[in-house]
Amino acid sequence: xxxxxxxxxxxxxxxxxxxxxxxxxxxxxxxxxxxxxxxxxxxxxxxxxxxxxxxxxxxxxxxxxxxxxxxxxxxxxxxxxxxxxxxxxxxxxxxxxxxxxxxxxxxxxxxxxxxxxxx
Numbered sequence: 699x700x701x702x703x704x705x706x707x708x709x710x711x712x713x714x715x716x717x718x719x720x721x722x723x724x725x726x727x728x729x730x731x732x733x734x735x736x737x738x739x740x741x742x743x744x745x746x747x748x749x750x751x752x753x754x755x756x757x758x759x760x761x762x763x764x765x766x767x768x769x770x771x772x773x774x775x776x777x778x779x780x781x782x783x784x785x786x787x788x789x790x791x792x793x794x795x796x797x798x799x800x801x802x803x804x805x806x807x808x809x810x811x812x813x814x815x816x817x
Contacts, residue, residue, distance in 0.1 A: 706740040714739075714768060721776040722750075729783040731755060739768070748775040752783070759783060 701722050703715060718737055726732060733753040740747040748771040749762040759782045763774035 701735045701737060703737045704739070706738065708741040710739065717769065718772060721772045725752070725776060725779055725783060728780050729754065729787050746771045748772055750775055750779045752779060754783075754786060757786065759786060 701719060703710065703718055705714075718739070722735060722737065725735075731754060733755070735753065736751040738747075738749045738751075740749075745764060745766055746768045747762065747764045748768075750760060752759045759779065761775050761778035761782060763771045763778065765771035765774065
């Protein structure tokens with residue numbers, strides 16, 4: 699997965715870049731099949747506008763936030779993106795619940811036959 703960070707109308711410091719990367723890495727805990735992500739940070743009239751565009755298998759999830767402080771804008775945007783990723787993951791689970799239950803049952807079975815187990 700690749701994160702591309704774009705700063706518009708200001709220079710992005712290494713500290714800000716690390717903070718943005720950390721907020722994105724936090725999102726991978728909720729859905730690990732993220733293909734690519736774009737982060738756009740814009741500064742207009744002492745106000746930061748942050749927008750995430752996250753590409754998952756067949757969809758693009760986008761979230762945005764604005765604030766006077768870059769850190770709070772990143773946190774708000776990451777929280778919105780997290781909510782959408784969790785909703786997307788739940789939607790995938792709802793589409794094929796029988797396949798998921800079969801897989802769970804297969805994984806919870808012991809590897810050996812019941813006849814071979816000594817009690």
